[in-house]
Amino acid sequence: MSSFVIEASGLSKSFGPTRALAGVDLSVRTGESLAIMGASGSGKTTLLHCLAGITRPDAGTVGFRSGTGQVEITGLSERECSRLRREAFGFVFQQGLLIPELTAVENVALALMLNGMPRGRAEQHGRGWLAALGLAGMEDRRIGQLSGGQAQRVAIARAQVTGASVVFADEPTGALDSTTSSEVMQALLDSTTGQGRTLVLVTHDASVATRCSRIVDMRDGRIVGERVGAAEVAA
């Protein structure tokens, strides 16, 4: 529990006159589930993007530690960042943002194919993940033929299938009702921390956040508080 997978220090980022991040230090422990909470506009998404190498901060550093060593994400080129995201990270967004023309299993398999896995094997893995997430029998449906909760599970499968060591989720349950939200959250936890991976999640929903092991609160681009969540107490 004490080793860190991501360490960020002194992160700041401005968009024009808007100070989205104003000096954030945050360490993400290997295998934990970390929830980032805060009012709209407090900088949650910006922080997540900086941690994941999507947005480059104006100042500060982000380090990523994996089995093969340590890299400084903030020092990588655009291409290297893109490759890191593809190979080491997984993402779940609020709207799923799956490719509508592809079937469920193709959406999942695509993540593996991008890393060079042959299609047949990639789809086999994809089917396995979809079944594990309760979507057996829906593999060949197109995204438009799935419900919001089902589509979100496909997105979770896509984020997991590459064996990503860290999964970043930005309001993954934001568009779902409370029952579906709870089920999707369970699926997300099972497939990440349940498998020894790390989950970093942005949410507005306190009931979602409390199921994580740790919660940080943001306000005006700063972290203003930290709490322990249900998962930690239980563990």
Added chain:
Amino acid sequence: MIAGVGWLLARPGTTGATATALPVVAFAIMTALLLTVIGGAQSFWTWTDDIAVTYQALAVIALVLLVAPLASLGGAAARLSARRRDDRLATLRLLGATPEAVSALAVIESVVLATLGALVGVVAYFALVPPLALIPFRGEALGVEGVLLGWPALIAVPVGVSLLAAVSAVVGLRLVVISPLGVRTRQDAPKLHWLRLLVGVVVVVLAVGIVAVLRVAASAVLILAMLGLAFGAALAVQNLVGPWVIRLVARAQVRTARTPAKLLAARTVLESPKAAWRQVSGVAMTSFMAVFAGSGVAVLNAFGEAPDLESRLLLDDIRTGILITVIGSFLMVACSVGVNQAAAILDRRDLYESLAKLGMPTSTMDAARRRSVMSPLRITAFGAALTAAVVMLPLTGVTLIVAPLSLAVIAAVLAGGIGVVWLGLAATRPLLGRAGRVEA
């Protein structure tokens, strides 16, 4: 109340500038080209001597070949301006606006953009008149009076363009009006019947028949009408068969795709074979043009050195006509590919951005996009060339079409048409780069 909400939703959003400018530009180009073509052709009808009929026959063929891609460019522009609003209009329906209110809003908006574009197009046409007047036919320049259109045409063309936009908008919006959720979820699975193929074959056979009996036609006017009919029908039938064949090929490609780009491209085409066809349908035209130009040039060559001045001038003029028609069709194809691609990228901005976040390289997205255009393009280009050759056969015979010179011209024009589409793709690549850029 609805009107107030309607305005809020219909107002250009963040993507407004590009989304509004594109259809306006497309309508402007379309209007300018249409006026230019009509202007050029009208001067042929001021001649009254014997040989004038030959010129008019050739002009009719050129017009048929050019008007079809013009209509398809106009359709693309109209669809673009209508589609930009799909989402907002579906939202309006969800909010409870009546179907009539939604249709009216969409149609008005499309017509306003089209009229704006058409007016710009008229101005552009006037700018084109001086160079157009310099083109020589029958040994002398056409002259400004020859190509300058009268008021009736200058009013009729913009009005026609606006009408086309209105019709396109109505057709395109039927879906939204029928089902508020239809457009939002994009669920309709495309169905294309094999009967299309049958109808296609029948029409081509009829066109060949018409061309075959051309010689026995009683009057010059009848010959012109028959030629126009044969070519128009053969071209129209491409619209019927093209999507069907494209879908067949895409289905096979989905099964065998090995790379992400190939899979994405094949699925994109399969999602809407008609849309894939529309993107490249202009090339069906350049392929027709290629065969036409090829056999035309071969005919000229067979004539060798013309004995008298009049035939020498005619041969020169046919060359000029072929060149103008080919260039005109290239221009229109380039425009419609540009318009369609820009629209496609704007439509999927969110998706491209999210794919970039996942770490999909822009090069993969671009490869998928290129494939989804180039693969239907190959099918279309060669399929149309084949159809054109079949329809030309009774007129020229096999020897002329397969003459080395003819084949060389056909190959060159086909390559030109494909190259122009490729340029259209390359020109819109920066837009993709911007859509897929995640770094703020």
